[in-house]
Amino acid sequence: MSARAIVLRTLVFAALALFILLPLAQTLTLSFTSTLRREDIPTGSYSLINYRNIWESAALTSSIVNSLTYVLLNVALCLAAALPAAYAISRYRFTGDRHFLFLLLAFRMTPPVVLSLPIFLLFSKAGLVNSPVGIAIVHCVFNLPIAIWILESFISAIPRQFDETAFLDGYSLPRFFVKLLIPAIAPGIGVAAFFCFIFSWVEVVFARILTVTAGKPITMAINALFGFQTDIGLVMAMTVVSLIPGVAMIWFVRNHIARGFVIRT
16 A cells, blocks of 8 residues: 555544544533633633532432433343343244244334323323333333344354253253353343443433433433523533443443454354
8 A cells, every 4th residue: 555545544534533523522621611600610711510510419410320220220121031032032933933023123113202102101000100110111112122133143143052962961941041141142242232221321202201200311401401591511511421321331341242243244
């Protein structure tokens, strides 16, 4: 490759990186900037006032706790339900098994707003409105097909002799799942957990509908900050805080995600 091509490629990548990272850099900078007139801190000066205001606001801190609660519960429910379902679809044959998986994915493609009213009426009767548990359950309904689809492909990549050998060695089905199957498909579990986490963390429609007066997640808390006199610094600080769990999730499952995408491709 010529020096001219190398320089051109470097410039293209640098421009792309600048385009992607510039909004993030601006968000981070504004989160440490006092954007409202205050007696003790001049406007435009750098400080931790925005993060201190988040810590001192009961509504903002509770929204962070609510979001973490329903997202982690959603991931746990999806994995607990998807693993046996994916194993059944992969290892057993029944009438309509392939069509069943297709119908699950087709249901996932349904726009959430179409089902918002029926779900609200059903959850209100069940007492699950204004609760992170309600959001976790409805997110599980939409994320479960994706988790099943991902895990089924990983389980199908494992030969059936793997199961038969374990059962001949005296493994029960639950022990086989815990001791052998889960470690064997750990990359797939990491990929499924990642997508369930991200889809639930950024979802807004059901989070808005199912939290009328209480249990509001971080997305609704950020939306409530906009008004006649918006504290841009506080909004950017909440935005930075909302990015931390996603970055932490990627960090903890990074090895599984990398191996999982390589295996799938």
